[in-house]
Structures are given as C-alpha cells and as structure tokens.
Amino acid sequence: MAVTSMGIALPNQPAFLVRENRPKFRVFTVRCSSSGSSQAPTVGLAERPWKTSDARLVLEDGSIWRAKSFGASGTQVGEVVFNTSLTGYQEILTDPSYAGQFVLMTNPHIGNTGVNFDDEESKQCFLAGLVIRSLSISTSNWRCTNTLGEYLAERNIMGIYDVDTRAITRRLRHDGSLIGVLSTEKSKTDEELLEMSRSWDIVGVDLISDVSCNAPYEWVDKTKSDWDFNSDGRNGKTYHVVAYDFGIKHNILRRLTSYGCKITVVPSKWPASETLKMKPDGVLFSNGPGDPSAVPYAVETVKELLGNVPVYGICMGHQLLGQALGGRTFKMKFGHHGGNHPVRNLRKNRVEISAQNHNYAVDPASLPEGVEVTHVNLNDGSCAGLAYARLNVMSLQYHPEASPGPHDSDCAFMDFIELMQPAKQNA
Numbered sequence: 551m552a553v554t555s556m557g558i559a560l561p562n563q564p565a566f567l568v569r570e571n572r573p574k575f576r577v578f579t580v581r582c583s584s585s586g587s588s589q590a591p592t593v594g595l596a597e598r599p600w601k602t603s604d605a606r607l608v609l610e611d612g613s614i615w616r617a618k619s620f621g622a623s624g625t626q627v628g629e630v631v632f633n634t635s636l637t638g639y640q641e642i643l644t645d646p647s648y649a650g651q652f653v654l655m656t657n658p659h660i661g662n663t664g665v666n667f668d669d670e671e672s673k674q675c676f677l678a679g680l681v682i683r684s685l686s687i688s689t690s691n692w693r694c695t696n697t698l699g700e701y702l703a704e705r706n707i708m709g710i711y712d713v714d715t716r717a718i719t720r721r722l723r724h725d726g727s728l729i730g731v732l733s734t735e736k737s738k739t740d741e742e743l744l745e746m747s748r749s750w751d752i753v754g755v756d757l758i759s760d761v762s763c764n765a766p767y768e769w770v771d772k773t774k775s776d777w778d779f780n781s782d783g784r785n786g787k788t789y790h791v792v793a794y795d796f797g798i799k800h801n802i803l804r805r806l807t808s809y810g811c812k813i814t815v816v817p818s819k820w821p822a823s824e825t826l827k828m829k830p831d832g833v834l835f836s837n838g839p840g841d842p843s844a845v846p847y848a849v850e851t852v853k854e855l856l857g858n859v860p861v862y863g864i865c866m867g868h869q870l871l872g873q874a875l876g877g878r879t880f881k882m883k884f885g886h887h888g889g890n891h892p893v894r895n896l897r898k899n900r901v902e903i904s905a906q907n908h909n910y911a912v913d914p915a916s917l918p919e920g921v922e923v924t925h926v927n928l929n930d931g932s933c934a935g936l937a938y939a940r941l942n943v944m945s946l947q948y949h950p951e952a953s954p955g956p957h958d959s960d961c962a963f964m965d966f967i968e969l970m971q972p973a974k975q976n977a
C-alpha cells in the first residue's frame with residue numbers, strides 16, 4: 551500500500567542516497583565510553599552556555615551537524631527518528647522499541663522535569679542516543695530524583711544538544727529515515743564517520759532477542775491508584791495472560807493487570823507449545839524494536855498459537871500477527887513517533903488521539919479475505935489495527951498504554967478482556 555508522504559517540499563536538499571547490500575552489523579557494538587578519563591565529570595548539570603561544540607552527528611546523506619554533548623561520550627551508530635511528543639522523554643528513553651535508533655525530540659526544551667523512579671518503561675535504555683535542541687539548565691518537578699544528563703551518563707547513553715532539530719526533522723520528512731553516527735571523538739575524521747554510517751543498516755536485523763527477558767516471570771503491579779482512571783466496567787474476573795516480551799513496555803503490563811489480568815511474561819523465543827501448556831485465557835504479543843520481517847521465528851510462534859487462544863498484538867506484536875495471517879510488512883518513509891497521531895477506530899466510529907512509535911507497517915492489501923482493518927491512521931491512511939473474529943485476533947499498530955501520550959485508546963484493553971470472556975465462561 552502506498553503511504554502518502556507528509557513531507558514538505560524543500561528546495562536544494564541533497565537527494566536521499568539509497569545503497570544496496572549494506573553489511574548487517576549488530577547494534578550495540580560501536581559505542582565506546584569515556585571511562586578512564588581523569589577529567590572531573592561534567593555530566594548531570596547542563597553545561598555552561600559557553601561550552602563549545604564537542605560532538606558531531608554525521609548523517610549518511612553527507613551532512614554534518616555540530617553539537618554539544620551530554621550523557622556518555624564515544625561514537626555510536628543508529629537510525630535517526632524524530633518524536634513529536636511534548637512530554638514523556640523518560641518513557642521514550644526506556645521504550646525498548648527504540649533499540650538501534652537515535653531519538654530526536656522535536657519539542658525544543660528537554661530535561662526540565664529531570665527523571666524519576668516511576669516513569670521507567672523497562673529496566674534500561676536500549677536506544678542509540680538522544681538528540682535535542684536545548685537542554686534545560688535546571689530541573690523542576692516534585693518527583694525528580696536526578697538530572698537527565700546524569701541519568702544518561704550512568705546508562706552510557708550519548709546525548710547532544712544545541713543542534714538544529716527542526717532542520718534535521720525537515721530533512722528526515724523529505725528524504726526519509728537516515729542512518730547517522732554520533733561522535734565526541736576528535737581522532738575520528740568526518741569521512742570515517744560518514745563511512746561508518748554508510749556501512750551500517752537496521753533493516754533485516756533481529757533486534758528483539760537483544761531486549762527480551764531471559765526467563766519467564768510473573769507481573770503483578772497495577773497502575774497506581776493515584777494515576778488510574780477508566781476503572782468502570784471491569785468485571786472483577788481474573789484472566790491469565792501470557793505476554794511475549796519482544797521489548798515489552800511496563801505500562802502494557804500495568805494496564806492489563808489493572809483490568810484484571812494475571813500475567814506471565816515469557817521470552818521472545820518461548821515455544822508456543824509451552825505457552826499452551828500454561829492454559830492461558832489469552833496471549834499478548836508485545837511491542838519491540840526493529841524490522842518485523844527479520845524475526846520469522848516469532849511469526850512461527852504466533853502462527854502456532856492462532857486459533858488456540860484469543861490473541862492481542864501491540865505494535866511489533868501487530869506486525870507479527872499481520873505476517874502470521876498471511877500479510878507482509880514494509881518500511882515507512884519516516885514512520886510515526888509521537889503522542890499526537892489521530893486514528894479512526896472504525897468499529898466504534900470515533901477518532902482517538904494516540905501514542906505511536908513505529909517505522910514499519912502492515913500492508914492491508916496483502917492480507918487474506920476475512921481479516922478486518924479496524925483502525926486507520928488519519929495522517930497517512932496506513933493500517934493502525936486489525937481483527938480476525940474467526941480466530942479471536944485483535945491488534946493495534948500503536949500504543950493504547952500511552953506512557954507517554956494520550957489515553958483515548960485505553961479501552962482497547964477492555965476489548966481484549968471481552969475477546970477472552972466467552973472462552974472463560976465456557977470453561
């Protein structure tokens with residue numbers, strides 16, 4: 551399916567360089583930290599305004615962006631994507647679906663609320679790095695426990711600021727996603743960094759096995775009562791859900807628990823036969839990083855479970871379900887990343903403003919008859935949700951759990967409860 555370009559026509563922009571046959575490298579090999587340095591640490595507090603540029607972002611189109619560094623030092627390669635969320639940078643930093651990517655925030659002012667213990671969406675930051683316009687010189691929030699700079703340095707994640715994020719965003723919208731290399735190392739020439747960006751690719755690489763858990767575990771935390779909403783209509787029953795962790799965000803688990811689910815989280819390669827032995831009421835396929843067509847083993851697992859138990863896919867889980875049902879996925883021009891995406895819910899005939907984070911999508915024209923497109927992204931008409939009633943399947947390309955983002959689609963968790971209910975009643 552053709553995705554409508556939302557790009558703004560920019561004169562005199564360099565053409566996007568398409569290169570075939572790039573070698574595939576793993577994502578986590580390039581960053582080298584500045585450990586061993588005898589200098590006093592300068593991370594944590596924002597740098598003085600007179601700090602001079604000490605970092606370069608080199609994009610594969612040959613453009614070089616000088617910036618100031620914060621967080622970790624070193625050299626890191628990744629795919630640059632822009633995120634339009636106004637708030638929630640900590641949830642974005644800890645969303646495992648950003649593995650292998652630099653997140654560029656279009657909101658120019660970042661760091662002002664620091665970080666806290668509660669807003670973590672996973673146990674670590676898997677992203678390649680953070681690109682921002684302006685790093686707040688102070689933090690001001692009652693929950694703040696650390697500054698953004700210290701937080702990133704502790705996690706060995708590179709950040710840059712004082713870079714023209716608007717210009718880079720316009721370039722990405724015009725040319726499509728670009729690979730970039732971020733470096734604070736003066737010894738590396740611009741040509742070396744450019745070559746590094748041109749010899750790396752994210753397409754065709756399995757990233758979910760790097761971010762998944764190693765062994766099954768039980769999840770019990772609900773959304774804290776101070777933050778919970780939408781509790782009407784929950785029927786008080788307990789549903790056992792097995793959740794495949796392809797890079798699962800904690801808020802998916804919290805919301806499901808609040809809706810009455812008892813959850814067993816399992817690794818990405820957990821056999822379908824073992825899941826069926828657990829006799830779950832439903833199975834969830836989570837969000838996760840990278841190319842959904844590069845993980846055929848996960849598609850096989852989904853196929854083996856289809857028809858045996860009600861299933862729900864979110865983002866990567868939705869893309870795996872699309873393939874398991876016979877469809878194909880494709881890479882979008884620059885994807886959807888942010889908390890302001892309008893989606894038409896065709897079943898409920900209403901528009902939901904949604905949180906999104908994906909670079910790939912399911913091509914609805916490739917799906918067999920009987921598979922229903924339930925949600926459409928109103929920015930570009932791409933497929934945002936699927937259902938297949940005969941096999942008790944539902945899926946969303948975006949994030950009903952928000953975190954960060956609007957809560958309009960929280961009702962999708964209730965839809966999953968309703969999908970599981972008939973089988974539970976007959977049991």
Ligand SMILES: NC(=O)CC[C@H](N)C(=O)O
Nearest residue numbers: 838840865866908909910
């Ligand atoms: N959030 C996700 O699950 C991302 C899905 C997939 N990795 C994509 O970029 O399209």
